[in-house]
Amino acid sequence: MKPKIVSWNVRGLNEYNKRSRIKNLLREWRADIVCLQETKLKLVTRKIVRSVWHCPYVDWVYLASNGASGGILVMWDKKVVMKIEEFIGEYMVAVSLKMVEDNFLWAFAGIYRLNDDNIRHHLWEELAGVHSWWDLPWCIGGDFNIIRFPSERSGDSRLQPAMTEFSDCIFDLNLVDLPLIGGPFTWSNSQTWSRLDRFLISPEGECQYPEVSQRRLPRICSDHFPILLDGGGIQSRRRYFKFENMWLKSEGFVERVRQWWSSYQFNGTPYILAGKLKALKEDLKLWNSQSFGDLGEQKKNMMEELQVLERINEGRSLTTKERSRKAELTSELERVLSLEEISWRQKSRALWLKEGDRSTKFFHRVANSHRRNNTIEILNINGRECNEAPVIREHVLNFFRTAIYKKRGLEAKSGWTGI
Incomplete structure (x- = not known):
């Protein structure tokens, strides 16, 4: 298995509705490891973890917030990776891990640092210390609150000492700064755009997963874009038919099923019931598509359109019509996420959701390390x-x-x- 890691500065996990939206997005992205920064939580309980990630086999470690600011939460699927050791520092949470499938040993560190150049060197020192502690391939991700080059901030043309220190740290630790797919920036206040979030990996990790890439995901309920580190590879499983409880809330549903059932004509006593059930399944699937639509497809289309508007806004200010459309998309996307969450709550109580029955389909591979810059x-x-x-x-x-x-x-x- 090739792991998928999501890193995201969520700007607070105190509100239940916000955690619910994040949970829905994490389900969509199907990550194996999740690192959330700026949680603003002093205590992270199992109840909070379960409200923000759907994974039933979750384990986690966290760094408490300092007052109402900061805080890091790193979660992982125990069916995919197993924790060996953990380290909780002042600016990071680090864990050494073992892949369950092939026993590959590596380490992950989630980073969050306040935007203060005067004490930023403490982060580099802490990072260097924990990096030397475990002689393993590393993956480091999070909100570094600093850019590497002037081109990573809109309207900036000066190379500052803090940028050079960041690049020196990457060089000293022998890390690879992967290109970002999907847009050049990861944070915006609608006036300034910057790339504050990123993943850094060891060359050994790139050799283990040669198709690894990092991608910017759609932005919602935070001024930071989530980023996804995808080890690459595709696994798919055929989707089987399931009865949805929400169908019973549709007016006339029972009568409609009764009419369908009465209209089926099959010959051969042993196969009448099986034939009718199969025909009913097809009618239900068609009716569901026409009445409820594909929420997943709606969400995908809205996210794509939202990303197009974000890219336009990186180059110029949005027009009144575009700003209105962006607000409309954000509102509609939150509505769809809420509907999906209701559907998933129903499914979590159904008998067909058994242990190990989870989709492991991965996004299509983007490009391997040799083609990455040319993609x-x-x-x-x-x-x-x-x-x-x-x-x-x-x-x-x-x-x-x-x-x-x-x-x-x-x-x-x-x-x-x-x-």
Whole structure:
């Protein structure tokens, strides 16, 4: 198994409704390890953990907040990774882990640091100390509250000493700073954009998971974007039919099923019941799609549109119409998340949700380490953002074909013969 890790500055976990929305998103992203920063919680109990992550085999360790600020919570699925040791510092939570499937040993550290350049060096010292403590491949993720280069902040052109110190720390610890897919920034107050959040990994970890990549996820209920570290790989499982309790709340549902059942005509005594049940299943699936729709698909489309607006806002201010649409999308997305949470509460009490019965389908692989910098996820074609690989490939080919033809035409006119 190739692990998936989500890191997110959530800006507080005190509200139940906010934890519920986060829980729904984490279920969608199907992470094996979750690191939440700025929890603003002095105490993290099992009740809080279960309200923020659906995983039934969860284990966790946390750093308490300092008053109403800070706090880190690291959670993991015990069916995927097993904790060996833990370290709770002033600015981080670190755990040494073993993969259950292949016994691969590694360490993870969740980082959160207040934006204060005067004492930032304490974080680098603590990080260097715990890094030398365990001689293991490392994965370090979180909100560092500092950028590495001026290009990682909108409107900034100065290389500051704090940036150089951050880069020096990465170099000294022999860590790899992976490119970020999905957008250049991870935080915004709608005026300034910065990349404050990231994952850093050891070269040994990259060798173990050569297709590893980090991706920016849609932003909701925080001014930070979540980021996902995906080890790569796909596992899928066929979805089987399940009766939804919410169908019973639909007016006329029982009468509709009665009419369907009466209309089925099958021959052969031993197979009549099986045939009717199969036909009823297909009618129910079609009716569910038409009446309730695909909440997952709705959520996916809204998240994609929200990300497009975020990318536009990185380059310019949104128009009144775009701001209105963004607010509408955010509100609608929260409604869909709430509906999904209600559905999942029903499913958690159903008999078909058995031990080990959880989807392990992974996102499609992005690119391995050798192709990562050359991967084009999104391309602006004639003023429209496109993320369809065949269309991007054809556009790039046509661009270079046109460039070659133009060059050959100029060479022919000048009489120059190139190689």
